[in-house]
Each structure stands twice: as structure tokens, then as C-alpha cells.
Amino acid sequence: MEDLAPDGHDIAADPYPVYAALRAKGAVHRVTVPGSGETWLVVTRDAARAALTDPRLRNDIRHSSSWRSDGGHAVGHNMLQSDPPQHTRLRRLVAGHFTAARIGALRPRIEAVAAGLLDGLPEHGTADLVSGYALPLPVTVICDLLGVPRADRAAFHTWSGELVMPTSPEAASQATVALGTYLAELIDRKRRTPDADLLSGLVAAAPGSRDATPGGTAEDAVLAPEELLGMAFLVLVAGHETTVNLISATVHALLRHPEQLESLRADPGLVGACVEESLRYNSPVHAAAFRFAAESLEVAGTHIAAGDSVMVSLAAASRDPLHFADPDRFDIRRERRGHLGFGHGLHHCLxxxxxxAEAAVALGRLLRHRPGFAFATDPATLSWRTSMLLRGLTELPLSFGPPV
Incomplete structure (x- = not known):
């Protein structure tokens, strides 16, 4: 991929010319991922949707030809890295907490957190939107939902950030161990003193061992100890990392496209459409989790050998010109939907x-109560955290006028 980038081009800041070059050459490509080796990368929308729904491409790493062990990390036993029927059972245990009705009931809490964070921003001068607003909002909400004590949240986010965008293999390994140890201790606390939070409910479904027979009705309500740890890990990490990137990237895109920002200010009812366009235009989840070929197959005419790994680029697929007119244009009034920002198929983001809801609340409140925000630095100097899976701004310094 780096070979396709123009000389001096920063792929982290703008990977889309590279994706366009790949799409022009075909739907599927052999690429090298640092730390993971060679994989197949899918870059067109039709091929992406097909790959994400092909039952021969599995999420369980044990289908990989290079798999030897999970390294002893129980955090890998989760929905994202499993297939039916295990995936179906695990997803059912938490799906009820993320329905539209449940999120609607949670919205006043999201509004209150956002309001408090905006009140904490300086009345004049500059502040970093990422650390001061885009990050603490989803962290607070998901930690409230799961039941993570306030005193532990800063350390939790540090470990989480290292896992999804590692600074080194050693640091990632240390973060995995630290977060796994912390969650095991938190689970033990919830077992001794349960509360009304999601983690306490999951603990109640994990008596310590799975004693129901596979396929039985009791199996649907039981979590093995390693699955409980994996579930807690996935909900905590996935429940905030991508939303941080979504909120900050949406504000960034609006400031880079002032005519779109003015349209939104003139019609606040476009907030939801703006979030959807941001998911398409600047996918916070750049690629879906690795899939592994359980048998030989073809994806868009490309032969994939059994055991090979496959990555689906949600970001590239969501800018496919065959499905989105003028795909590199940020347009909050865009009529054609169908982006893959939340994935597709069985593993569509729960x-x-x-x-x-968090992105819409964050953006709506920012526009209503701190409408005078503007870049406090040259946007060309901003840096992006990036990996093959996620992409987001490291910081977004803004200047603010007085609160409204």
C-alpha cells in the first residue's frame, strides 16, 4: 500500500488516494500488514459485502494456517472472534442492552454527560476536543453501562488505546495482560457485590463453568469464565474507541467543509444525516476484523487458499464510486446510503x-452551546492514530467563543 502512495504522501492523514488506486486495479489485493504478515485486502463495496456474509470466511483465528495458540489471553474469547453457534449465543446475551429502545432510555444520561463536559471547556481560548469531549463522553457512558468505577477509567482507556493502536508489540502485550488482570478482578468484585450494571448481569450468567450441553436451552444463558472475561473486554473497548474517532472526525470534516457546517447550523435536523455521512466519509473502523478461510474459495474472482487471512476495508468500500457519486465529497445531504461504517452481516456492530446516539448528541450540543468553534491550529499539521483496523485524530485543538 505504501508503494502506491504518491511521494511524500501521508497515508495516515489521507489513505483514500491509495484505496482509490487499489480499487482501480481490482477488488482484492495481497498486502503486508505490519505485525500480522501477508493478507488479502478487499476494497470494493460489492466484494466487501460478499466477503462479510460468506460463511466460509470465519472470525475464529483457529482457521488460520499460521495459528498456533491464543497466547493464553482469555480476552480473545469474544463475539468478534467467534462464529455461529458460539457467536449467536454470546451476542444474544448482550443484544438486549443495545436495542433502540434501551439506547433511547439512555439518551438523557448521554445528554447530561455531554452538557457537563461542554461546561468544563474554557469559555475563551483553546481546548483539545478529543481529550476534553470526544473521548470522555463515550468512556463515561460505556463505563456507566458496564459498571467500571470512576477511579479506574483513566487506566482502562490507556490500556484500551494501546490494544487497538499499539505503539509496540511489547506494549500491546503488556496492555493485554494488564487489562485482562483488571477485568478479572472487577468481575470478582461484581460476583461478591453485584449491582444493576451490565457486567453484574453477565457475571450472573457465568456460574464458573459451563455445565449445560451445547445446543440446549440452558446453554444460551451460560457464560464460561473465559467468555465472561472476553465479553467484558470487547464491550469496554469497542464501546468507546470507535465513537471517540467518529465524534472528532465529524467535527474535523465540518470545519474542513464550511458550507456543510453552515447547512447544519441552518438545519439542526440534519445532525443524524451528518453522522451517517461522516461514517461513510471517514470510517472510524477502517477495516473489519480478520477473517480466515475455512476452505478454499474465490472472492471477486480472486482465489483464496484455505487458512489464508482476509481483511475487508470498510473505508475503501464506503468510497466506492460505483455506489457513491463523487465519493470523496463530504455531503451531509447525500441521498445514497449503504455505507459499511458499522460492517455488514452477522458481525454488524452491535x-x-x-x-x-452519542455522536448525534455530542454534535448537536456542541452546535447549540459552543457554536463559535474553529480550528486552533493548521489542520494540515494534525496527526492521526492509525492501524489497519482503526483511524482517528490524536487531538483536535479548537478555539471557542463564549457558551450560549
Missing amino acids: GAPLAR
């Missing part, structure tokens, strides 16, 4: 309703 937390999509929560992410949409």
Missing part, C-alpha cells in the same frame, strides 16, 4: 445505536 453498538451501532449507541454510537449513533
Whole structure:
């Protein structure tokens, strides 16, 4: 991919010319991912949707030809890295907490958190929108939902950030161990003193061992200890990292396209449409989790050998010109939907309703109560955290006028 970038082009800041070059050459490409080796990368929307629904491409890493062990990390036992029937059972245990009705009931809490964070921003001068607003909002909400004590949230986010965008293999390994140890201790606390939070409910479904027979009705309500740890890990990490990127990238896109910002200010009812266009235009989840070929197959005419890994680029697929007119244009009034920002198929993001609500609340309140925001630095100097899976701004310094 780096070979396709123009000389001096920063792929982290703008990977889309590279994706366009790949799409022009075909739907599927062999690429090298640092730390993971060679994989197949899918870059067109039709091929992406096909790959994400092909039952021969599995999420369980044990289908990989390079798999040897999970390294002893129980956090890998989760929905994202499993297939039916295990995936179906695990997803059912938490799906009820992320329905539209549940998120609607949670909205006043999201509004209150956003309001408090905006009140904490300086009345004049500059502040970093990421650390001061886009990050603490989803962190607070997901930690409230799961039951993570306030005193532990800063450390939790540090570990989470290292896992999704590692600074080194050693740091990522240390973060995995630290977060796994912390969650095991938190689960033990919930077992001794349960509360009304999601984690306490999951603990109640994990008596310590799975004693029901596979396929039985009791199996649907039981979590093995390693699955409980994996579930807590996935909900905490996935429940905030992508939303941080979504909120900050949406504000960034609006400031880079002032005519769109003026349209939104003139019609606040476009907030939901703006979030959807941001999900398409600047996908916070750049690629779906690795899939592994359980048998030989073809994806868009490309032969994939059994055991090969496959990555689906949600970002590239969501800018496919065959499905989105003028795809590199940010347009909050765009009529054609169908982006893959939340994935597709069985592993479509369970937390999509929560992410949409948090982003809409964050953007709406910012526009109503701090409408004079503007870049406090040259946007060309901003840096992006990036990996093959996620992409987001490291910081977004803004200047603010007085609160309204």
C-alpha cells in the first residue's frame, strides 16, 4: 500500500488516494500488514459485502494456517472472534442492552454527560476536543453501562488505546495482560457485590463453568469464565474507541467543509444525516476484523487458499464510486446510503445505536452551546492514530467563543 502512495504522501492523514488506486486495479489485493504478515485486502463495496456474509470466511483465528495458540489471553474469547453457534449465543446475551429502545432510555444520561463536559471547556481560548469531549463522553457512558468505577477509567482507556493502536508489540502485550488482570478482578468484585450494571448481569450468567450441553436451552444463558472475561473486554473497548474517532472526525470534516457546517447550523435536523455521512466519509473502523478461510474459495474472482487471512476495508468500500457519486465529497445531504461504517452481516456492530446516539448528541450540543468553534491550529499539521483496523485524530485543538 505504501508503494502506491504518491511521494511524500501521508497515508495516515489521507489513505483514500491509495484505496482509490487499489480499487482501480481490482477488488482484492495481497498486502503486508505490519505485525500480522501477508493478507488479502478487499476494497470494493460489492466484494466487501460478499466477503462479510460468506460463511466460509470465519472470525475464529483457529482457521488460520499460521495459528498456533491464543497466547493464553482469555480476552480473545469474544463475539468478534467467534462464529455461529458460539457467536449467536454470546451476542444474544448482550443484544438486549443495545436495542433502540434501551439506547433511547439512555439518551438523557448521554445528554447530561455531554452538557457537563461542554461546561468544563474554557469559555475563551483553546481546548483539545478529543481529550476534553470526544473521548470522555463515550468512556463515561460505556463505563456507566458496564459498571467500571470512576477511579479506574483513566487506566482502562490507556490500556484500551494501546490494544487497538499499539505503539509496540511489547506494549500491546503488556496492555493485554494488564487489562485482562483488571477485568478479572472487577468481575470478582461484581460476583461478591453485584449491582444493576451490565457486567453484574453477565457475571450472573457465568456460574464458573459451563455445565449445560451445547445446543440446549440452558446453554444460551451460560457464560464460561473465559467468555465472561472476553465479553467484558470487547464491550469496554469497542464501546468507546470507535465513537471517540467518529465524534472528532465529524467535527474535523465540518470545519474542513464550511458550507456543510453552515447547512447544519441552518438545519439542526440534519445532525443524524451528518453522522451517517461522516461514517461513510471517514470510517472510524477502517477495516473489519480478520477473517480466515475455512476452505478454499474465490472472492471477486480472486482465489483464496484455505487458512489464508482476509481483511475487508470498510473505508475503501464506503468510497466506492460505483455506489457513491463523487465519493470523496463530504455531503451531509447525500441521498445514497449503504455505507459499511458499522460492517455488514452477522458481525454488524452491535453498538451501532449507541454510537449513533452519542455522536448525534455530542454534535448537536456542541452546535447549540459552543457554536463559535474553529480550528486552533493548521489542520494540515494534525496527526492521526492509525492501524489497519482503526483511524482517528490524536487531538483536535479548537478555539471557542463564549457558551450560549
